[in-house]
Amino acid sequence: MTAFAHRHAAHCESGVMANLLSHHGAPISEAAAFGLASALSFAYLPFVKINGFPLIAYRMPPKAIIKGLRRPFGLRLRFETFSNPEAGQDRLDALLAAGQVAGAQTSVYWLPYFPPDMRFHFNAHNLVIYGREGEDYLVSDPVGEETVRCARADMTRARFAKGVLAPKGLIYTLESLQHPRPAPAHWRRAIARTCRTMLAPFPLVGVRGMRMLARRIARLDPAAEHSREWVGHVVRMQEEIGTGGGGFRFLYAAFLQEAAEAAERPALAAQADTLLEIGDAWRMFALRAARMIRAREPFVPGTLAGLLNDIAERETQFFRQLRRVAA
Amino acid sequence: MELDDVPQDHNATLGGYRKAVYARDAQGRIQVVPSTGWEVEEIVTTQAADALRRQAEEARRAAQAGQGSTLAYWMYERRMDVALLAQGTGLWQWQVRRHLDARRFARLDRRALERYARALGLPVETLLSCPGAAPGPGGST
DSSP: OOOOOOOOOSSHHHHHHHHHHHHTTOOOOHHHHHHHTTOEEEEEEEEEEETTEEEEEEEOOTTHHHHHTHHHHTEEEEEEOOSSHHHHHHHHHHHHHTTOOEEEEEOSTTOTTSOGGGOOOOOOEEEEEEEEETTEEEEEOTTSSSOEEEEHHHHHHHHTOOSTTOOTTOEEEEEEESOSSOOHHHHHHHHHHHHHHHTOSSTTBHHHHHHHHHHHHHTSOTTOHHHHHHHHHHHIIIIITTOSSTTTHHHHHHHHHHHHHHTTOTTHHHHHHHHHHHHHHHHHHHHHHHHHHTTSSOOOHHHHHHHHHHHHHHHHHHHHHHHHHHO | OBGGGSOBOOOGGGTTOOEEEEEEOTTSOEEEEEESBOHHHHHHHHHHHHHHHHHHHHHHHHHHTTSSOHHHHHHHHTTOOHHHHHHHHTOOHHHHHHHTSHHHHHTOOHHHHHHHHHHHTOOHHHHTOOOSSOOOTTOOO
16 A cells, blocks of 8 residues: 555645645645646636536636646656446556556546535546555545545446546556756746636637626526526536635635745735635625525626626736736 | 635535635635535535436426336436436437336336446336435435
């Protein structure tokens, strides 16, 4: 059994990568893993449906963090997928027997240790399997405070769940790591990339995507039950789905605070504080939406749209400023 | 968010779990703080879970009245829809949709039933029945 240092994280993919890299001699925080991979984002994709609701993402697509860390750390990663569950389980068992640890992509629904109400069919969950004892795997799932055990059969089922983003048993291992401490230029480049995404001249992405979402919310019929579910879906994507609060804004602020030193740009510390305030505005948006869902205040879509437009305006200013500070 | 503002609302939906959120401490450092949940999240999670439970309950009543197959109940009980079940079984969506009908489902052979049972993670016997009363809160097991 390998000793594996588990740390609690807000988001599965950044948590897995921070713990994996730390295990291999590059001790980094979840925030650094998230920020260096330029994972912060916003996208409103009305034509991609999740349970009948549009996709609203506050980060880059799955695997962006894993792949985004290859350059700054000089990583060689090995990705393996399998055509059948038996082969996938055998390969994982062989890796563990050889003392390796592996990142894995799984469905959330089939993991028995998840609380029942949190078990939805989402296939891009990430965790680390660091050992095996008999019929149990030893699992470091970063969204939990402690490591857990999971029966092999259950884990194999979760790794081979079907549907959108089907993991196909994906496991990934770290073969080599060249730069335990990425150069300051990598930190600055990662920030520049995020600013570019957030200020992108496309209608569905970044601050423009927020404005588009605000326009859509303003058009919701205040009398329809479906409108409340629609707004609830937006809030779930922002708060409940492992974002560390405020749609990853607090997590990214933690990254900027670290970057003040690591990127050799002390002014980034003040940017971190500004982003914390913007995160609070996102939380206020979520709070007002929840109050309207519960009819503690009248359901006025226009009010929510207004709050969202204010946030879009503040983020426009923020990312312009950030681009200058990090240059 | 400041450390003192981190909600500790003991969300029922978290089942005793604590989740990591980021907040600023008295020295101005942003750090990870375990949270027992925020009421706002509980509201929206319950809203989504209730919608799924409602679908399962409707399908259960229909199955008991002979107006729908037990497959429909188990599909919703497993929080799936036609698209997801089709992908899980390798069938076409129109085939799955037909099998939601009680009469057509009753005509399925053992192999087809096993295919559904596997995708739903159930024994075939369970797939052919459905509980008499509404499942309690917490949904699936």
